[in-house]
Amino acid sequence: MPKKIYILFASFFISCIIFFTALSTSNKSEKDVKTTQISLKDLVSNAAPNDTITLNGGYYPESGIEIYKPLTIIGKNDPVIDGQSKGKNIFLIKNDSVSLAGLTIKNVARHALWDNAAIRIDNSHQCKVLNCKFENAYFGIYLAKSSNCEVIGNKFQSQGSHESDAGNGIHLWKSGHIHIKDNVIKGHRDGIYLEFGKACMIENNWSENNIRYGLHFMFSDSCKYLNNHFEHNGAGVAVMYTHDIEMINNTFANNWGTAAYGLLLKDIHDSKIYGNQFVNNTVGIHSEGSIRIKVEHNNFIRNGWGARIFANSNDNFFGSNNFISNTFDIASNSRMNFNKFIGNYWSGYSGYDINLDGWGDVPYRPVRLFSLLASQQEPVMLLLHSIFIEFLDIAERIFPVLTPETLIDSKPSMKIIK
Amino acid sequence: MYIISLSNSVQLYILLTLIFNLSFLLCSCNPKPDPINFNSDKCVNCSMTISDKKWGAELVTSKAKVYKFDSIECMALYFLAFDKNNPDTKVFSVWTINYLIPGELIDAEKSIYVRSNSFHSPMGLNTASFLTEAEASEYLKSDTNKKLDWKGVLNTVQHDW
Numbered sequence: 001m002p003k004k005i006y007i008l009f010a011s012f013f014i015s016c017i018i019f020f021t022a023l024s025t026s027n028k029s030e031k032d033v034k035t036t037q038i039s040l041k042d043l044v045s046n047a048a049p050n051d052t053i054t055l056n057g058g059y060y061p062e063s064g065i066e067i068y069k070p071l072t073i074i075g076k077n078d079p080v081i082d083g084q085s086k087g088k089n090i091f092l093i094k095n096d097s098v099s100l101a102g103l104t105i106k107n108v109a110r111h112a113l114w115d116n117a118a119i120r121i122d123n124s125h126q127c128k129v130l131n132c133k134f135e136n137a138y139f140g141i142y143l144a145k146s147s148n149c150e151v152i153g154n155k156f157q158s159q160g161s162h163e164s165d166a167g168n169g170i171h172l173w174k175s176g177h178i179h180i181k182d183n184v185i186k187g188h189r190d191g192i193y194l195e196f197g198k199a200c201m202i203e204n205n206w207s208e209n210n211i212r213y214g215l216h217f218m219f220s221d222s223c224k225y226l227n228n229h230f231e232h233n234g235a236g237v238a239v240m241y242t243h244d245i246e247m248i249n250n251t252f253a254n255n256w257g258t259a260a261y262g263l264l265l266k267d268i269h270d271s272k273i274y275g276n277q278f279v280n281n282t283v284g285i286h287s288e289g290s291i292r293i294k295v296e297h298n299n300f301i302r303n304g305w306g307a308r309i310f311a312n313s314n315d316n317f318f319g320s321n322n323f324i325s326n327t328f329d330i331a332s333n334s335r336m337n338f339n340k341f342i343g344n345y346w347s348g349y350s351g352y353d354i355n356l357d358g359w360g361d362v363p364y365r366p367v368r369l370f371s372l373l374a375s376q377q378e379p380v381m382l383l384l385h386s387i388f389i390e391f392l393d394i395a396e397r398i399f400p401v402l403t404p405e406t407l408i409d410s411k412p413s414m415k416i417i418k
Numbered sequence: 419m420y421i422i423s424l425s426n427s428v429q430l431y432i433l434l435t436l437i438f439n440l441s442f443l444l445c446s447c448n449p450k451p452d453p454i455n456f457n458s459d460k461c462v463n464c465s466m467t468i469s470d471k472k473w474g475a476e477l478v479t480s481k482a483k484v485y486k487f488d489s490i491e492c493m494a495l496y497f498l499a500f501d502k503n504n505p506d507t508k509v510f511s512v513w514t515i516n517y518l519i520p521g522e523l524i525d526a527e528k529s530i531y532v533r534s535n536s537f538h539s540p541m542g543l544n545t546a547s548f549l550t551e552a553e554a555s556e557y558l559k560s561d562t563n564k565k566l567d568w569k570g571v572l573n574t575v576q577h578d579w
Contacts, residue, residue, distance in 0.1 A: 112520045
């Protein structure tokens with residue numbers, strides 16, 4: 001009967017582990033949970049400050065897990081915390097230095113009045129959310145009045161559609177110095193939303209198929225976002241009522257629709273747009289009321305409008321950009337222009353370079369007459385590419401009457417700028 | 419016979435046209451708000467796509483043109499400058515979303531407003547509208563929360579925001 005004894009020993013051993021994990025509350029202890037019988041809430045409430053809880057697989061059908069002490073929860077072998085669309089937030093963190101890693105959190109309750117989140121971090125600092133997966137979360141991570149937190153390597157997948165309610169993937173409210181890196185966010189309202197944020201760093205994220213914006217700044221100053229990819233969102237990125245934003249080496253692609261933009265700028269000043277790719281968008285950059293923005297070394301390729309700049313934007317500078325195969329390179333809604341364009345490459349440029357210095361000898365007028373007409377009367381768009389319109393355009397280029405007289409690139413590049 | 423039947427059909431035609439015109443006139447006498455298409459309509463004031471069903475507002479002109487907004491504060495700003503920007507038409511009615519019933523529009527001039535830090539409205543005025551005093555009173559228990567009427571909202575947007 002050695003087999004039976006072996007089984008007896010094994011079951012005794014396992015029950016010992018369960019017993020000890022449930023009871024031991026000693027400081028800095030390592031806990032290894034192998035069963036789903038113990039609730040995560042009990043584990044959290046029994047843990048001592050600065051403990052590390054390791055979940056080895058398992059399924060926890062729970063929500064409303066509140067953490068009031070510094071704690072680390074690490075998931076191994078894909079433990080699942082399922083909110084079952086009940087209750088409010090799944091995790092509510094109300095203490096500094098709480099870290100969650102390697103968890104799968106799913107099914108957050110959707111509610112009309114409460115912004116329920118998979119993880120809500122409230123008034124807490126130095127918190128971390130690393131390598132977690134969020135499935136069907138209403139709001140993914142909600143940071144309120146928190147600072148110096150890290151949100152790195154997470155995946156968000158929600159089934160937001162135009163008809164249904166959807167929350168934001170990562171939502172910041174009155175939070176500063178947050179580092180958001182290497183996340184993939186799909187199917188939310190806004191991929192990443194910052195309201196009253198400050199000095200946040202957003203890098204290497206992939207934001208796709210979000211209903212409204214891939215990334216959205218409201219009243220959030222001194223932030224930086226670089227090397228992100230925004231694709232198929234309602235609009236790629238919206239930067240509103242903000243200043244001192246650096247936007248570097250991002251890709252804005254395939255944002256199509258009547259209100260779709262690669263990048264929407266509204267009431268923003270003193271910022272930098274450098275080295276970005278705007279590819280296949282209805283509008284590459286849409287700018288309303290933006291002041292002192294430097295737009296350099298970007299590629300605008302195959303957009304409906306490369307950039308649409310309203311007359312209330314001034315002192316902006318466009319230099320060393322490539323405008324390639326856009327239906328319209330630049331559009332404006334007025335004859336006034338207070339922005340500078342110099343040294344860009346325009347694929348529509350048909351001038352010459354007799355002195356061979358690499359710069360065209362005739363200035364380029366990037367605003368076509370037709371784009372001006374279309375911005376005033378949208379249905380006119382039906383006539384695009386008709387012979388009559390081409391004729392009008394050529395006439396306007398030779399004798400500008402309606403298009404902004406001062407909106408010219410006096411030094412257009414003959415070659416694509418690398 | 420022919421003449422009579424023809425005149426009959428002409429009479430009928432005239433009658434129908436009259437009814438049609440009359441109904442058209444009656445309709446246009448009463449410009450109505452239009453439900454907000456969330457995640458597709460854009461705010462006229464701030465260009466943001468309207469997507470949070472707790473917040474939103476509408477302004478209807480006497481020519482039945484509908485302007486949609488993502489928040490009460492955006493509409494208030496637009497309302498304050500409306501006469502200056504639109505000399506040939508007038509505001510017919512203003513509507514806001516009932517905070518307690520997502521997407522439902524209620525008469526903004528009769529709504530009860532509560533300004534509270536516990537609300538996070540899209541543009542930061544943090545003011546919600548309610549249909550009745552009783553519904554609003556739930557949110558007025560805290561001393562820091564403030565009750566406003568439509569004029570009070572306009573005043574706040576103009577001077578204290």
